[in-house]
Amino acid sequence: xxYEKAMKFLIAWIAVMTVLTRPSWTTGKIRVLGVGQRMxxxxxxxxxxxxxPRWQSxxxxxxxxxxxxxxxxxxxxxxxxxxPWRNVVVELVVELVAGLLLIWVAFLVMVAMxxxxxxxxxxxxxxxxxxxxxxxxxxxxxxxxAGYASLAAPPFLIWHLFLPLWLYSLWVGAKAMASAIxxxxxxxxxxxxxxxxxxxxxxxxxxxxLVGMVMxxxxxxxVGAGA
Numbered sequence: 532x533x534y535e536k537a538m539k540f541l542i543a544w545i546a547v548m549t550v551l552t553r554p555s556w557t558t559g560k561i562r563v564l565g566v567g568q569r570m571x572x573x574x575x576x577x578x579x580x581x582x583x584p585r586w587q588s589x590x591x592x593x594x595x596x597x598x599x600x601x602x603x604x605x606x607x608x609x610x611x612x613x614x615p616w617r618n619v620v621v622e623l624v625v626e627l628v629a630g631l632l633l634i635w636v637a638f639l640v641m642v643a644m645x646x647x648x649x650x651x652x653x654x655x656x657x658x659x660x661x662x663x664x665x666x667x668x669x670x671x672x673x674x675x676x677a678g679y680a681s682l683a684a685p686p687f688l689i690w691h692l693f694l695p696l697w698l699y700s701l702w703v704g705a706k707a708m709a710s711a712i713x714x715x716x717x718x719x720x721x722x723x724x725x726x727x728x729x730x731x732x733x734x735x736x737x738x739x740x741l742v743g744m745v746m747x748x749x750x751x752x753x754v755g756a757g758a
Contacts, residue, residue, distance in 0.1 A: 563587040563663070567670030570703050575710040578659030581667065588666030592638050593631060595669060598677035600630025629742050636738045637731040641665065644727035645708070654714040668707045672700035701725075 562583035570576055642665050649655040676696045705720035715723075 561587055561590075563591055563667050563670065566663075567591070567667040570668050570707045571671035573703065573706050576664070576667075576707050578664075578711050581660045581663040581711075583663060585662065588663045591666045591670050591674075592634055595673050595677050596631035596634035597627050598630070598674065599634055600627040602630070602677070629739070632738050632742060633735045637735040638665070638669075640731040640734045641724075641727045644730060645723050648723035648726060649708065649712060649715055649720075654719070655712045659711060664707055664711060665704065668704040669700065672696050672703055676700065 566576060566580055566583070569580075642662055645665065646657070646661055649661070650657060676693055701721065701724050704724055705717055708720040708723070709715055709717040712720075
């Protein structure tokens with residue numbers, strides 16, 4: 532059953548990406564799709580390629596956040612929605628908001644850390660849209676990771692599928708930064724992402740705890756209850 536769900540998700544994801552990455556979309560409508568696809572193929576990307584509207588990057592990160600919100604692990608960790616008007620819609624909204632908050636906090640912290648790291652030693656003068664670069668680099672692999680995670684996969688799939696995809700997403704991001712900033716080597720960019728992950732994960736964990744506290748304080752959830 533899980534294998535069938537995973538294959539259906541993969542087929543649907545490929546179909547959507549195939550449609551959205553047509554030239555008519557990537558050159559005139561949603562250019563982040565084309566840039567993200569090139570990054571996933573480990574092709575060189577320069578800062579002039581990243582001159583697309585900021586809302587497109589916001590769309591990418593928000594999509595990943597909503598997929599995270601559908602993750603059964605996140606749903607189980609959140610306090611149980613116990614308001615009298617509880618229903619499926621309320622639970623879904625709470626989960627999606629939690630996923631959006633987690634991904635946006637982690638993303639913004641990561642961008643801030645990378646900006647500091649890449650400027651060290653004069654490797655980067657700060658010219659260029661790092662926000663769009665990081666968002667585009669998360670488009671393909673991270674969407675797949677978040678999507679598969681929402682299927683409640685068993686632990687063995689996490690090690691055999693999620694972990695390789697996640698490591699590949701790190702490689703994609705480092706390769707994109709190294710190509711856009713020639714003074715920063717691939718190894719230096721990988722180190723920057725690894726360093727940035729520590730505060731990003733810590734900040735996301737703090738936000739997750741605050742979400743639970745707010746839910747309990749506002750009466751939206753029962754303290755100690757599981758979803």
